[in-house]
Amino acid sequence: MENNQEIVESAExxxxxxxxxxxxxxxxxxxxxxNPIMLKGITVEYYGNMTPLTQVASVNTPNxxxxxxxxxxxxxxxxxxxxxxxxxxxxxxxxxxxxxxxNIPPLTEERRIELTKLAKSESESAKVSIRxxxxxANNKIKNIEISDDxxxxxxxxxxxxxxxxxxxxxxxxxxKEKDILxx
Numbered sequence: 001m002e003n004n005q006e007i008v009e010s011a012e013x014x015x016x017x018x019x020x021x022x023x024x025x026x027x028x029x030x031x032x033x034x035n036p037i038m039l040k041g042i043t044v045e046y047y048g049n050m051t052p053l054t055q056v057a058s059v060n061t062p063n064x065x066x067x068x069x070x071x072x073x074x075x076x077x078x079x080x081x082x083x084x085x086x087x088x089x090x091x092x093x094x095x096x097x098x099x100x101x102x103n104i105p106p107l108t109e110e111r112r113i114e115l116t117k118l119a120k121s122e123s124e125s126a127k128v129s130i131r132x133x134x135x136x137a138n139n140k141i142k143n144i145e146i147s148d149d150x151x152x153x154x155x156x157x158x159x160x161x162x163x164x165x166x167x168x169x170x171x172x173x174x175x176k177e178k179d180i181l182x183x
Contacts, residue, residue, distance in 0.1 A: 004146060008157045011137035015130050015165040022126040022169060026176050029115050029122075033179075034061040034104040038091075039069075044076065044083045053080065069093070069100040107180075115180045123173040127166055134162040 027037045036059040043050040053059065057071040057080060069084075071077055077095055084093050084102070093100040107115070137158045141151050 004141075004144060004150065004154055007137050007140045007144075008154060008161065011133050011158055012161050014133040014136075015161060018126045018129040018133070019165060019168055019172075021129075022122055022172060025122045026119055026172060029119050029176065029180070030104070030107075033064045034067045034102070036061060036067065038089065038104075039067065039084070039087075042083050042087050042089075044079050046076070046079075053083070056080070065104050065106075067091075067102040067104065069102070071099070074098075112180050116177050119173055119176045119180065123169050126169045130162055130165045130169070134158050 024040075027035070028040065030038050036054075039053055039059055042053040044053055044056055045051075046056050053069070056073070056076050057069050060068045060070070062068050069080060071080055077097075077100065081093050081095050081100055084091055084100070091102050091104075093102045138155055141154045141158070144151070
């Protein structure tokens with residue numbers, strides 16, 4: 001029975017991975033409020049290596065509309081500024097000689113709707129991934145040599161996991177949607 005339960009456990013790990021990926025993708029969708037996560041994918045050249053921004057500077061949000069970037073080394077200011085501008089995030093940092101400040105403009109109604117659609121799309125992708133994991137697990141269950149009752153129990157366990165993680169995706173989307181649409 002140990003190997004049989006591994007199928008369900010492996011499916012759960014894959015479903016958790018889909019949730020983790022969704023969390024990362026949904027965090028990148030800005031909701032009109034400044035958030036250091038918005039700069040997560042930015043790397044800067046640091047002594048010949050491409051290094052994540054958070055490893056060469058402190059990134060904070062002094063208020064809901066501003067991101068402040070304080071480099072550990074002052075001579076990194078220009079390099080960080082270039083990386084942010086070339087990141088296609090549509091952000092324009094202001095260099096005051098000590099740090100960079102990024103003003104996050106409020107979102108238009110049209111942009112909020114676009115971002116909601118993007119969040120919905122990411123949520124749907126996560127659901128597809130979870131359902132594919134269920135399908136793979138059920139195929140493995142069908143091919144193992146055990147009684148039909150045990151197969152049925154494993155399929156029920158897999159379906160319960162699927163329902164649990166689909167519900168979690170819906171909850172995450174609902175929170176993000178509310179966040180985006182709240183002025």
